[in-house]
Amino acid sequence: MTRILFYLDEPGKEVWRPAFEAAMPGVDFRDYPNWGSPDDGPAYAFAWEPELGLIAKYPNIRAVFSLGAGVDHLTRDPDLPADLPIIRMSDNGLKEGMAEFVLMTVLMHHRFMPRMLVAQRKHKWQRLFPPRAKNVRVGILGYGALGIACAQALRPLDYRLAAWSRTAKPAEDGIEHFTGTNQFNDFLARTDILVGLLPSTPETTGLLNANTLSLMPKHASIINVGRGTLIDLDDLVALLDNGHLSGATLDVFAQEPLAANDPLWDHEKINITPHIASITRPETAAEYVARNIKKIEAGQQPENVLDRQRGY
């Protein structure tokens, strides 16, 4: 019998128990604070933003599954045991949701939808004629499982696609690859619509700032769906206000939820969504956890184990 210690502080979390019961018949599913005693025997944590120090109090935890693709909500805990395996979520539902959202928002920026929605509020019949897709350069910043899913969704359209990743990736038809710090500026300089999909690490924090964003072509736009720490928002706003950048869709923020009095909400060139670009789906996520617990118990390497050194 497998024991799951579940932590999620969000309305609607009741949907998770039946998903785990379906994926792991007989599971002992314990919702926080009913985690019981550390002496109850081996367990796996499945958590999003658990309280600091909580994981360390349960030495019976064999591995922690992150409810999302990012793990910064776990690694911010200074008491997190150094040798405890952390497993990033990478289920199909997560990839599907991200690919849909990125496809939608790339099309919105390409087709000037944000500007037409502003025109609507002013009762303006303002016809704008977008370039053809073949003349629009889309760049995916961060090319892991989610970035690859986005590229696949964008491929049937005629965009000029590129991807940047820290380490080299296998060559692909129809996608120009940029790798490492040396090629980062060239990647920005050729990108009209940038899709931010980087994890939060010391290297990515503030990576998009006045200096780097200025390298992008005039009228470029930004979609950030990875982590909010990627962008210096004051710099972004300055470049939107001076007209160098044309728009931004922000789904993630350094502090979430975004404060109700934040001036970003009212910026005409910014569309804000509440961290919903990709949502971990209970059905597919529980299957992912079940599969990886089987691997662990068979002595195999589970998928997507966090490399604490590189941070993802």
Add this chain to the structure above:
Amino acid sequence: MTRILFYLDEPGKEVWRPAFEAAMPGVDFRDYPNWGSPDDGPAYAFAWEPELGLIAKYPNIRAVFSLGAGVDHLTRDPDLPADLPIIRMSDNGLKEGMAEFVLMTVLMHHRFMPRMLVAQRKHKWQRLFPPRAKNVRVGILGYGALGIACAQALRPLDYRLAAWSRTAKPAEDGIEHFTGTNQFNDFLARTDILVGLLPSTPETTGLLNANTLSLMPKHASIINVGRGTLIDLDDLVALLDNGHLSGATLDVFAQEPLAANDPLWDHEKINITPHIASITRPETAAEYVARNIKKIEAGQQPENVLDRQRGY
């Protein structure tokens, strides 16, 4: 030497002359009102919303090419000669633009984007969790060249696709076909997101009204990119207000531009775009016209000749 009589009353129309000069070297391109004399010899009109009676004054016109897919802007002219061939635009740029716009707006309705944009204006961090694409039923109402292009763009996503057409179309994998008046209600009853792509004819005018829209599932949404006459807007607003329908994206209107004082602009559940879902592209359209003039002059049947009886 081919003679083109061009009529378009819109800013930016200067882009058309070089496109025709590239597609038809040596073309005699005449922009209205400089159409010259009817005695100057055979000519082809390429027009959008020409003045009533104008075409009849030029009996040297051999065929009229519509600048868009619709032809109601030509057939509203009571003096239009009955035997003059009218050719509907169906260039690749038009299909590409429509497919992009429909893909974008289907995703927006599926992913609750209009509701999140309203939440943004209220500074609300309102997380909404959409159904998976495989549980969303998209229906394309009108399955000509543009409808087919939209279906192809939607196919890589996991939506449950259906199409309605007046006459039967060849069966296709992954698309449920509905045909004729008998199957119209069944088509509406299974459609969560409806894409209106019908031409304006007596049969389609007011086809979506209180009775028919009520047949759709609760929370269904409407995207209209064909002709504005399709929808009774008072009925649509009533069904949005009573919560039966969840939203609408309207790109076309019976009267365009939409009047600045129209209350539709301010409706929270309606997104308005200024008839830009698909835009005829000079480059591809001029090639389409050149190809069809060659066919006419070779005694062949040109593409997409209007059937005046059925109205498209």
